[in-house]
Amino acid sequence: MKKAFWNLCKVSPVVLAAAFFAANSAVAAEVNEQVTNVAQLSEAQDYNNMSQVTSVSQFSDVQPTDWAFQALQSLVERYGCIAGYPNSTYRGNRALTRYEFAAGLNSCLDRVNELIATATADLVTKQDLTTLQRLQEEFSAELATLRGRVDGLEARTAELEANQFSTTTKLVGEGIFAVSDVFGNSRALPGGSTAARTDLNSNTTFSDRVRLNLYSSFTGTDQLQIRLNAGNIVNNAGVSGTNMTRLGFDVSDATNSVAIDKINYAFNFANALRVKVDASGGELYENVNTFNPDFASSGRGALSRYGRFSPIYRQGQNGAGLTVTFNPGGPLSLTGAYLAQSTNNGNIVNGFGANNPGLNNGLFNGDNTIFGQLSFQPSKAFNIGLTYARSYFAGNGANNLFQSTGSAFANNPFVAPGTTTRTESNNYGVEATFQFSPKLAISGWGGYTTADARSGGNAGADADIWYWAGALALKDFGGEGNVLGVIFGQPPKVTGGSIKNVAGNTNLDDSTSYHLEGLYKFKVSDNIQITPGLLVIFNPEHNDANDTEYVGTLRTTFTF
Structure with a gap:
């Protein structure tokens, strides 16, 4: 033939x-x-x-x-x-x-x-x-x-x-089911605390988080996002005594109540200019490159909150504002953003954001962040970013420099927990990703923050805060699509400044906490991933008098 x-x-x-x-x-x-x-x-x-x-x-x-x-x-x-x-x-x-x-x-x-x-x-x-x-x-x-x-x-x-559901809208869903527990001898106490120690009594929990995203496009290059969120994954700090044990996918309202927590619209203003307008729930880490691609996702990335990306991207969290990215097509790109973040302890569902003039929570006179990032990618294997953020807390809610990432003292260095003061901070960061081969990648970040008190008993005082971390990803380990990951670093720590405690002495974090996380992302199918992992916090709250704490987690993520 x-x-x-x-x-x-x-x-x-x-x-x-x-x-x-x-x-x-x-x-x-x-x-x-x-x-x-x-x-x-x-x-x-x-x-x-x-x-x-x-x-x-x-x-x-x-x-x-x-x-x-x-x-x-x-x-x-x-x-x-x-x-x-x-x-x-x-x-x-x-x-x-x-x-x-x-x-x-x-x-x-x-x-x-x-x-x-x-x-x-x-x-x-x-x-x-x-x-x-x-x-x-x-x-x-x-x-x-x-x-x-x-x-x-x-x-x-x-x-x-x-x-079809719609000619312009696509429905994308994610469901997380997690079994987790916190282990240790006693609850962590802040450095210098005189409170009596209590046992760390924890129960194994089984909890969930479900998100439904509606993505609409009217021109083919634009995107309107509306997200519904519900979950009951609680913050581990209530058991462990420190936010350093928080999971990367816990929720602010742990009652499984359904709420619209994110609305934004993105479009191309020009061929090289992308604009995103956040009306509610705006987050810098979703608008810019965080240089930690294997672990940045809350549902398919690191298990811990700190392991996902640098805390500098927590600035302006849950805000409303504008993000503009200029990418002319070469190795350099530039992003600028302004977000007026929500208050009320960061509660997404009940937060006021930039929409309550009666509480001084407007677009410009409330808590806000000005952000800029320069990205340089000379090759597909190497990517580095230089980041700056200037944040202002108006004192309408509890100050939270890193949105509860790191020690309580680093997040609120000038006043006692539960009280507020007007605070300004300048945040500087460097982040990088290097892929040695298709199956081996490393990433990391380092950051420095200088915060200044503008009111209250520490008015005029300043605080210096440092943090860093590195991550290793072994791809296709044990099977195609699987990832074995290790993350190690130091959460935000107050290392200097002129802060005074009640005795009139300079107040600093006495020792150093270390974050160690190991996880294995097992790909069952394109729509199902199972991730077991262990988080270890040495010297929680930067206090070597605290016992080491452990968080064991088994997360299953469904996407559809």
């Missing part, structure tokens, strides 16, 4: 035209049917954008010395039966199947009919038509099969269009 096929190909260059069209038409149908990733989408677009050529010289990958050059030249100039890819290539070495050949033959027959209809039938010889008729008869079964597949696709497409 194969020998007979090639004998037919020698009869006329029209047969070669059919082969070319086959390599395009049938594969295009297959790619358009099963586009599942960016590479396939690009290939499908290439096939759909093929354009007619008038000279064989238009093909950059065809040379006069090629064995098929004369045949291609004849097909282009005599029959007008050749199309090229958008990048001016022909791709003549690409293999084709019998289905592809059948599809191409059908396309070339249509072209012959056009020539006959326009009174140019003399360009096609009787021998050519005889050959085409024989080929059409031989491949009649394949042509019928292909026609059936196309009809089936059209029917499925019509059914999907008739029953």
